[in-house]
Amino acid sequence: MSDYQTVEHDVLVIGAGGAGLRAAIEAAASKVSVGLVCKSLLGKAHTVMAEGGMAAAMANVDDRDNWKVHFSDTMRGGQYLNNWVMAELHAKEAPDRVRELEAWGALFDRTRDGRILQRNFGGHRYPRLAHVGDRTGLEMIRTLQDHGIHQGIEVYMEQTVTTLLTDGGRVVGAFGYDRERGRFKVFKAKAIVLATGGVGRAFKISSNSWEYTGDGHALAYNAGADLMDMEFVQFHPTGMVWPPSVRGILVTEGVRGEGGRLLNNKGERFMFNDIPDLYKNQTAKDAEEGWRYVTGDKSANRPPELLTRDHVARCINREVKAGRGSPHGGVYLDIAWIKEKIPSAQDHIKKKLPSMYHQFKELAGVDITTTTMEVGPTTHYVMGGVRVDGVTQMSTVPGLFAAGEVAAGLHGANRLGGNSLSDLLVFGKRAGEHAANWARQQGAGRIDEAQVSQAAKQALEPFDRPNGENPYNVQHSLQDMMQDKVGIVRTEADMAAAIEGLGALKKRASGVGIAGNREYNSGWHTCLDLPNLLCVSEAVARCALDRRESRGGHFREDYPEKSKEFANHNTVVRKNADGSMQLRREAIPAMREDLKQVVEENK
Amino acid sequence: MxxxxxxxxxxxxxxxxxxxxxxxxxxxxxxxxxxxxxxxxxxxxxxxxxxxxxxxxxxxxxxxxxxxxxxxxxxxxxxxxxxxxxxxxxxxxxxxxxxxxDVSWNFRVKKSIKKFKPRAPDAPDGTWRMQQADVDRVQEFRKCIECFLCQDVCHVLRDHHKHPEFAGPRHFVYTAALEMHPLDTEDRLGQMKDEGGLGYCNITKCCTKVCPEHITITDNAIIPLKERVVDEYYDPITRLFKMFKPRK
CATH class of the missing domain: 3.10.20.30 (Beta-grasp domain)
Structure with a gap:
């Protein structure tokens, strides 16, 4: 039964979005053998969907910007639960990572003097996002892909890893199968970098692609690694809400960065009614000042639509619940109004937001240059993930690294828009570099045949139950429940019910079955996604239940305020020997004095 | 419904x-x-x-x-x-x-095309200066999402199965993006003429019609490439000049 092929690399990177590609490129640059596994075709990963841009304090547009301001913005956005080591490295290294992309062929929009243009985004004090219209993610992944294919990296397309193989606590390989033919494969490796992205498919309304089933989170957890901050899931304030089949698809924050305003059904610009204290002195007093800000007036403060995502999402949620929403349960996002301000508004919108124009035109039949959009919150990003060392990106399991969305730390309780793409590059590079270093210092590990046969057996179990439950039904039930009970507004009772519900879903998941053969069998793939989705869902629910306060992406209706009691620790889960999930609170190390000062100076 | x-x-x-x-x-x-x-x-x-x-x-x-x-x-x-x-x-x-x-052929073709080779940086800090207008021209090609629908519709591939000797519209777009990239210094014209089989394309524009990103593949990418190949390899006057000029 465990008939499989073996391939061997020094470093195996699992996931080929921005972080995975960047890690593979870096590892290959240090002359070790690198394998890169992608679940889909190369270049299709979720990174392609990133729209707004990548944050880097290059100060091309506003010379007051520097790493200290970026660091402070990131920490404020994360409500100080961030791993400050990562936040510092990120702010310092992001500019070089962006310039490097240009050297590899990326073509960013330009300033008048020919440098990389930077745009405004929520939570960033100065215009900071290098971008290409509203398709920055595509530019980034294609640049990395087109550069990466010439670096001697072995690419394994359409392969899924189901289990990490360990030897005495150290990671020595991975077991998986190719989706096209269903053949098993063992990837032997001295170091493994997880770059599998997020968990959005655990929720019903999500901007994430199908691949976001929490694979890396679950692989790490099952190999004994810590997961951290899993209660912090970001609900992006603006997803499409109509028609139903496009519900959740992202509407870039760039729309608001270009002057888009949020209105309720009374035509009221409701974001002006609720501005958190932390941001009072950085927010525009009226619409006029907001407009001046988005058009580059350095003396103006940002409009409240550009407050952090968690806050904007909750404000929208409140409007809808109070009956002030749009017909399909969202609010209105209006960019067409800028025609009052600039004569060629229609062309300007098409030029600055081409994908949005295209997306609404084709999927909703709405022309955004003349008509308002209906938008509402959508599951977008998980701040939590594999707990890593801030410098090397190694997890608590030796030889296992993580970078990008699958790793925790940089974003704390909430991520700022634009900090994800820069995260992928900065920590993808670091993970690749340190994984290669680690691999060079290690002897080859031993692959345990028993682990391989166990993994193979588990993978094939759904075929033993041709009359088992349809896996799609279990997936849909899970998504409905997570959306309903562990979504944007949470309560003790709901989450307790969710944890119970997860128990029942686990039972159902162990009874799913599939007919047919192993070749490109979508149902089988779904069967194997389920345990990962359930694992991350449980982590989210348990951590969210434990944090009895509201902070960043985590909002508790029963504890709507921030609490000092919860201000200084991260929530960490690990797998117990008996397979149950153990939760503990881990104190955040005190911030270095000079960094404290930086935060103070930029309050 | x-x-x-x-x-x-x-x-x-x-x-x-x-x-x-x-x-x-x-x-x-x-x-x-x-x-x-x-x-x-x-x-x-x-x-x-x-x-x-x-x-x-x-x-x-x-x-x-x-x-x-x-x-x-x-x-x-x-x-x-x-x-x-x-x-x-x-x-x-x-x-x-x-x-x-099985679309893996596309990935092999792409890998065979000479990679991006930028000119030396313009500024002492290792960065370049480019004008938006120059960037805009190439950004159209860089919108490509590699869906391969243009490859699917192209009769050279679909009906004549010239995969081994024809790169297809997707890779002409890719090559055009590189050739017209403001920083690139590589020359891929010979490669497109020979291995890429650019001459097989008889500009029926089917690829342009199916492109979901509305890239004007034929007019903006393929025809300029064809023109450059003609200038480089078939123009008698240019050839004459070249006899006296060392090749770059």
Missing amino acids: GKATFRIWTGQAEQAGFKDYATDVGEGMVVLDAVHQIQAETAPTLACRWNCKAGKCGSCSAEINGKPRLMCMTRLDQLDLSMPVVIEPMKSFPHIKDLVT
Whole structure:
């Protein structure tokens, strides 16, 4: 039964979005053998969907910007639960990572003097996002892909890893199968970098692609690694809400960065009614000042639509619940109004937001240059993930690294828009570099045949139950429940019910079955996604239940305020020997004095 | 909107054929929604590629009522639902199963094209200066989502199977993006003329018509490449000049 092929690399990177590609490129640059596994075709990963841009304090547009301001913005956005080591490295290294992309062929929009243009985004004090219209993610992944294919990296397309193989606590390989033919494969490796992205498919309304089933989170957890901050899931304030089949698809924050305003059904610009204290002195007093800000007036403060995502999402949620929403349960996002301000508004919108124009035109039949959009919150990003060392990106399991969305730390309780793409590059590079270093210092590990046969057996179990439950039904039930009970507004009772519900879903998941053969069998793939989705869902629910306060992406209706009691620790889960999930609170190390000062100076 | 029938190419090799699936359809649905619904209701093993469901990744390419399209961007209200909606895999590539084909050839072709080679940086800090106008011209090509629908529709590949000697529209766009990149210094014209088989393209513009990103493939990418090849290799006056000028 465990008939499989073996391939061997020094470093195996699992996931080929921005972080995975960047890690593979870096590892290959240090002359070790690198394998890169992608679940889909190369270049299709979720990174392609990133729209707004990548944050880097290059100060091309506003010379007051520097790493200290970026660091402070990131920490404020994360409500100080961030791993400050990562936040510092990120702010310092992001500019070089962006310039490097240009050297590899990326073509960013330009300033008048020919440098990389930077745009405004929520939570960033100065215009900071290098971008290409509203398709920055595509530019980034294609640049990395087109550069990466010439670096001697072995690419394994359409392969899924189901289990990490360990030897005495150290990671020595991975077991998986190719989706096209269903053949098993063992990837032997001295170091493994997880770059599998997020968990959005655990929720019903999500901007994430199908691949976001929490694979890396679950692989790490099952190999004994810590997961951290899993209660912090970001609900992006603006997803499409109509028609139903496009519900959740992202509407870039760039729309608001270009002057888009949020209105309720009374035509009221409701974001002006609720501005958190932390941001009072950085927010525009009226619409006029907001407009001046988005058009580059350095003396103006940002409009409240550009407050952090968690806050904007909750404000929208409140409007809808109070009956002030749009017909399909969202609010209105209006960019067409800028025609009052600039004569060629229609062309300007098409030029600055081409994908949005295209997306609404084709999927909703709405022309955004003349008509308002209906938008509402959508599951977008998980701040939590594999707990890593801030410098090397190694997890608590030796030889296992993580970078990008699958790793925790940089974003704390909430991520700022634009900090994800820069995260992928900065920590993808670091993970690749340190994984290669680690691999060079290690002897080859031993692959345990028993682990391989166990993994193979588990993978094939759904075929033993041709009359088992349809896996799609279990997936849909899970998504409905997570959306309903562990979504944007949470309560003790709901989450307790969710944890119970997860128990029942686990039972159902162990009874799913599939007919047919192993070749490109979508149902089988779904069967194997389920345990990962359930694992991350449980982590989210348990951590969210434990944090009895509201902070960043985590909002508790029963504890709507921030609490000092919860201000200084991260929530960490690990797998117990008996397979149950153990939760503990881990104190955040005190911030270095000079960094404290930086935060103070930029309050 | 009621029920509609989807006639989907299913199976593998000799056993492959059309099978009808009826499912409920509603407002705003796209073809990919219907396929997902069919998977969940009656055909869990049905194979199709998809990722983003927002027209950004180019995974769900198929032929819908005979036209190469992205399933996620084809709205049902634009199709005649009184007849079965026919969904087939792309025809220019080897079939694997149901709606999935083996597109790996495209990745091999791309790898064979000479990579980006920038000029020396313009500024002492290692950065470049470029004007927006120069960037704009290439950004059109860089919108490509690699759905390979242009490859699918191209008769040189689809009907004449010239895969070993013809790179196809996608890779002409890729090459044009590199050749017109403001920083690039490499020369790929000879490569396109010889290995890329640029001359096979007789500018029927089918590729432009099917491009979901509305890239003007033929006019903006292929014809300029052809012109450059002519200038470089076939123009008698240029050739004369070259006899006296060392090649770059």
